[in-house]
Amino acid sequence: MELFETVTRMGHEQVLFCHNPEQNLKAIIAIHDASLGSAMGATRLWPYVSEADALRDVLRLSRGMTYKAACANIPVGGGKAVIIADPRAKTSELLRAYGRFVNSLNGRFITGQDVNLSPRDVREICRETKYVVGVSEKSGGPAPITACGVLLGIKAAVEFGLQKRLDELKIAIQGLGNVGSNLCKLLYEKGATLFVTDINSERTAEIKRLYGATVVEPDEIYTLDVDVFSPCALGATLNDSTIPLLKASIVAGAANNQLENEQLHSKLLKSKGIFYCPDYVINAGGLIDVYNEMIGYEEHKAFKQLNGIYDTLLEIFNIAKQQDITNFEAAQKLAEERIKKARLQKATKEH
Ligand code: NAD
Numbered sequence: 001m002e003l004f005e006t007v008t009r010m011g012h013e014q015v016l017f018c019h020n021p022e023q024n025l026k027a028i029i030a031i032h033d034a035s036l037g038s039a040m041g042a043t044r045l046w047p048y049v050s051e052a053d054a055l056r057d058v059l060r061l062s063r064g065m066t067y068k069a070a071c072a073n074i075p076v077g078g079g080k081a082v083i084i085a086d087p088r089a090k091t092s093e094l095l096r097a098y099g100r101f102v103n104s105l106n107g108r109f110i111t112g113q114d115v116n117l118s119p120r121d122v123r124e125i126c127r128e129t130k131y132v133v134g135v136s137e138k139s140g141g142p143a144p145i146t147a148c149g150v151l152l153g154i155k156a157a158v159e160f161g162l163q164k165r166l167d168e169l170k171i172a173i174q175g176l177g178n179v180g181s182n183l184c185k186l187l188y189e190k191g192a193t194l195f196v197t198d199i200n201s202e203r204t205a206e207i208k209r210l211y212g213a214t215v216v217e218p219d220e221i222y223t224l225d226v227d228v229f230s231p232c233a234l235g236a237t238l239n240d241s242t243i244p245l246l247k248a249s250i251v252a253g254a255a256n257n258q259l260e261n262e263q264l265h266s267k268l269l270k271s272k273g274i275f276y277c278p279d280y281v282i283n284a285g286g287l288i289d290v291y292n293e294m295i296g297y298e299e300h301k302a303f304k305q306l307n308g309i310y311d312t313l314l315e316i317f318n319i320a321k322q323q324d325i326t327n328f329e330a331a332q333k334l335a336e337e338r339i340k341k342a343r344l345q346k347a348t349k350e351h
Pocket of ligand 1: 146199255284
């Protein structure tokens with residue numbers, strides 16, 4: 001990978017390689033855009049097969065955060081960090097060494113909890129830096145709000161594309177972790193019929209018991225005759241092999257980077273008549289939650305922003321329809337316009 005060519009093309013401002021040999025810490029912090037405020041993005045710990053994979057992931061995820069904030073009308077920039085490690089090798093010292101790197105950026109980067117980090121781990125990082133969100137003991141974490149946002153997204157897509165009520169829907173949910181399990185609860189309360197999968201059989205058994213969901217094998221979830229496919233596990237599950245299997249009319253889920261190749265696979269979905277809810281728009285509830293925690297939580301403000309997910313998605317669907325482009329391309333356009341406008345407003349205020 002030609003590093004400077006890549007960051008120029010993707011628009012990153014700064015990429016920090018963090019190395020602490022005593023704790024065997026290898027981490028990468030990517031700041032995509034801090035022009036509107038501190039770059040916000042959670043930290044993921046993952047045993048990447050190669051350093052190039054880790055770099056690719058952090059660059060893509062941090063750019064997604066910039067677009068996510070813009071679409072959610074949140075005045076922050078986009079960033080992300082990855083720690084390259086086996087989750088079993090996670091120690092308090094390693095997390096604290098990482099926290100010192102976050103601190104060295106003096107608030108240009110604010111982080112929180114992502115895959116393989118628990119709220120307890122985040123509190124370890126917090127011992128070295130105040131630039132961490134989502135650490136409040138009382139907070140239930142961002143997942144319940146993320147699930148509410150995904151429900152709003154499903155509602156918008158179904159109203160726009162299917163003209164069905166939620167209680168008439170059959171929905172396939174891939175991944176029953178923090179967000180997926182909350183989403184099952186919300187959809188069950190709305191009367192939807194659930195089909196679920198997870199690689200963890202305790203989770204599928206629990207969701208079957210609580211919400212009467214039909215459990216299927218991980219590979220089977222793509223092939224079901226359902227209205228909505230909701231990816232809530234890890235990224236890149238929609239690709240050349242899985243998209244041809246889909247029978248759902250709508251893809252609407254919480255996972256980040258659902259499409260292995262955004263340009264290619266958003267076009268493939270469109271060509272199959274499948275309506276895609278851009279991931280960084282529909283899953284912005286988590287960012288909305290931690291941002292509001294950071295500025296001093298006021299429920300009515302947070303819920304207004306959350307409801308904005310529904311309106312923004314309808315705006316994106318309309319742009320895509322009018323211009324005959326994919327929903328992914330329409331979301332990029334909308335995000336870029338909002339970033340441009342916010343930069344102009346900020347520059348006007350400063351002069
Ligand atoms: P999680 O780790 O709690 O849950 C992920 C679940 O997916 C786990 O139960 C895991 O066993 C399952 N899984 C993994 N591989 C699978 C496979 N091949 N097939 C089926 N199941 C599989 O994560 P989470 O917090 O629920 O987040 C889910 C996704 O949503 C992630 O991509 C995350 O980045 C994204 N996201 C989460 C939030 C949030 O608030 N937690 C916010 C925005 C986006």
